[in-house]
Amino acid sequence: MNRTTIEQTLASLQTRPTKSLGQNFLHDEAAAAWIVNQLDLRPEDHLVEVGPGLGALTEFAVGQCRSATLIEKDGRLAGFLKERFADKPNVEVLHGDALDYDLRTLFPHGPTKVLGNLPYYVSSQVLFAFTAEPSPVGRLVFTLQKEMAERLSAEPSTKEYGAITLIVGRRWRVRYVRTLPGSVFMPAPNVESGVIVLTPRDQSELPDCDGRLFNRLVKEGFSQRRKMLRKMLAPHNLDWPALCAAIGAEETVRGEALSLKQWVDLTRFVEAHADPEKFNAKAQDVHGEMFDVVDDENRVTGQASRHTVHKEKLKHRAVHIFVFNAKGDLFLQKRSRMKDANPGRWDSSAAGHLNAGCDYEESAQRELQEELGVSAPLEQIGSLPAIHETGWEFVRLYKAEHNGPFTWPRAEIESGLFFPIEVIDRWTAARPHDFSNSFLQSYRLWREKRE
Numbered sequence: 245m246n247r248t249t250i251e252q253t254l255a256s257l258q259t260r261p262t263k264s265l266g267q268n269f270l271h272d273e274a275a276a277a278w279i280v281n282q283l284d285l286r287p288e289d290h291l292v293e294v295g296p297g298l299g300a301l302t303e304f305a306v307g308q309c310r311s312a313t314l315i316e317k318d319g320r321l322a323g324f325l326k327e328r329f330a331d332k333p334n335v336e337v338l339h340g341d342a343l344d345y346d347l348r349t350l351f352p353h354g355p356t357k358v359l360g361n362l363p364y365y366v367s368s369q370v371l372f373a374f375t376a377e378p379s380p381v382g383r384l385v386f387t388l389q390k391e392m393a394e395r396l397s398a399e400p401s402t403k404e405y406g407a408i409t410l411i412v413g414r415r416w417r418v419r420y421v422r423t424l425p426g427s428v429f430m431p432a433p434n435v436e437s438g439v440i441v442l443t444p445r446d447q448s449e450l451p452d453c454d455g456r457l458f459n460r461l462v463k464e465g466f467s468q469r470r471k472m473l474r475k476m477l478a479p480h481n482l483d484w485p486a487l488c489a490a491i492g493a494e495e496t497v498r499g500e501a502l503s504l505k506q507w508v509d510l511t512r513f514v515e516a517h518a519d520p521e522k523f524n525a526k527a528q529d530v531h532g533e534m535f536d537v538v539d540d541e542n543r544v545t546g547q548a549s550r551h552t553v554h555k556e557k558l559k560h561r562a563v564h565i566f567v568f569n570a571k572g573d574l575f576l577q578k579r580s581r582m583k584d585a586n587p588g589r590w591d592s593s594a595a596g597h598l599n600a601g602c603d604y605e606e607s608a609q610r611e612l613q614e615e616l617g618v619s620a621p622l623e624q625i626g627s628l629p630a631i632h633e634t635g636w637e638f639v640r641l642y643k644a645e646h647n648g649p650f651t652w653p654r655a656e657i658e659s660g661l662f663f664p665i666e667v668i669d670r671w672t673a674a675r676p677h678d679f680s681n682s683f684l685q686s687y688r689l690w691r692e693k694r695e
Contacts, residue, residue: 245300247271250430253298259320261431266363267318270300270387272428280304282385282421282441283357290353294342294360294370297321299328301359306335309357315342342370347380348663351678352671355382361437364389368408371396375416375442377455378578378659384442393420393438400503407466411459413504414450416442447581450504452654453511461511465499473499480514487513534600535560542630542638547600554585559630560597562637563608564686566625567593567616569647573662577615579680580658585635586680588658593644595682597637604640612644617651620644626689633681641686 245253250269254260261267270276280301285291285308296302296314298321306312311334316322322339329335338345343366350356358374358381367388374381388396391404396412397420398404412418422439426432465476474484474495488495491509493502502510533550537558553560567575575593579586596611598604608622621644628639650660663671668687676684 245269245271245276245298245303246273247430250298250300253324257320257324262318265318266365267297268361268363268429268431268433269297270361270428271430272424273300275424275428276300277304278422279385279387279439280308280359282439283359283383285309285357288354290350290356292350292356292358294358294374295362296325297361299325301361302329302335305359306332310334311353312336313338315340315345317341342366343373345373347374347376348661348667350380351663352667352674353380354675354678356380357382358384359386360384361387364392367392371412375412377415378661379444382444385439386442387424387437387439389433390423390436390438393440396420396440401501405500406469407462410462410504410507412442414455414458414508415445417445418442450508451512453508454515454654457515458508458511461514462499462507465502465507469498469500471498473497473502477514480517482514482517533597535597536600536602538630538638540630550597554635557636559636559638561604561607562597562634562639562682563595563604563611564592564639564641564682565594565608565612565622566641566643566686566690567612567620567646568643569662570645571662571664573664574668575616575648575650575660575662576668576683577652577660578658580654580656582655586682589680589683590678591680591683592686593660605642608640608642615652615656616646618646618648620646625693628682628685628689633685635682637682639682639686641689643690 250271261269285305287310289309291305291309291312293302293312293314296316302314306329314325314335314337316325316337316339319339322337326337360370362370371386374384394404395406395408397418398409419441420438421441424437424439426434426436461477465473467476476499484495487510488497490513491506493506534547535550535553536544537546537548537553537560539545548558576590577593579589579591581587594611594615596607598607605622609619613619622642625641625643628634630636630638652660672679672684672687
């Protein structure tokens with residue numbers, strides 16, 4: 245939309261840009277098309293646009309993707325957008341605050357692309373909301389106040405480098421791709437804007453660490469950025485010379501001088517210091533762990549190692565536990581990419597094999613404690629036969645109620661979240677390959693019993 249069209253549209257709506265909503269309408273059509281191109285939209289993509297305004301970016305995007313959700317806080321503009329794109333059945337317009345939007349509804353779409361021209365007063369909140377772990381987002385293109393864009397893409401030992409750089413940067417690559425002058429907006433702001441592109445980091449780029457601990461340490465380290473880091477982290481009672489030697493830093497270092505990799509290494513050092521046994525625990529020992537081998541009637545015929553059982557497709561036993569919260573949402577875990585089976589796929593709240601000599605309920609309680617760090621009364625739902633779809637496991641399914649919070653070993657679980665059942669229904673139907681086969685079988689069983 246050019247300036248004249250924007251002025252005429254606002255006049256027809258009997259409205260004007262609202263300062264409290266940070267409304268500055270982009271009138272440079274070439275810039276709008278260029279920004280949309282940074283999303284690299286494909287015909288199979290779902291798009292979410294935050295604060296579309298009058299649709300200056302939207303008009304270039306909706307023809308390039310399968311579907312789009314537009315979230316507009318201003319009711320007058322939301323109504324206009326519904327009329328403007330009424331002939332586009334693949335475009336949904338939501339009148340509401342993007343901070344209230346339930347991102348869980350995006351998982352059935354697959355990795356979603358997100359676009360937005362964000363007002364400064366909510367830019368960091370929206371950014372954190374859409375990049376929080378786990379995220380259904382595969383790429384974001386945001387136009388922000390230049391100062392914020394520079395902070396997100398900053399390098400160590402610069403005044404822009406800070407906690408937000410690191411917290412976002414641990415899981416996302418951030419590229420500053422263009423500066424926009426105030427003159428391309430109406431009304432023209434007194435500051436320049438920056439366009440950034442965020443894409444998920446490959447997990448091989450950085451060592452694994454506890455994300456929550458990382459965020460806490462970073463915030464502590466930058467709470468008084470001119471002070472030496474050893475003073476800021478003194479409450480952790482760390483062996484500071486050993487830590488600095490481990491991460492390759494001077495003992496007088498400040499937080500702003502450490503690279504992202506060094507902050508990750510620092511977090512891992514603190515983890516090891518706090519709980520060496522847990523930190524040094526490795527993923528399952530596939531050769532040493534022993535299972536009962538069973539016949540077609542689920543009767544024990546012998547024992548074999550985990551490695552042998554899986555390699556030779558021997559029938560064995562397993563449990564799956566569905567944990568619901570008080571709302572009736574089901575907690576799903578995303579399996580660690582270090583797992584030997586179904587790495588990176590979504591699975592039951594907790595699941596695991598029966599070790600040799602163990603019974604089902606005993607094993608279910610053990611898995612609940614080991615994988616989620618909680619205990620709860622269990623109710624048996626039913627059983628599944630040992631077939632290809634269950635990995636040749638005789639599965640017994642249990643359910644429990646717990647509201648969390650949960651703690652999980654990173655060697656087992658990458659992340660987890662409670663999901664409404666209607667979202668899981670759509671997700672499993674649209675993208676069954678996102679899930680382990682055993683979960684899909686267990687979910688169908690639970691659905692049958694529920695109905």
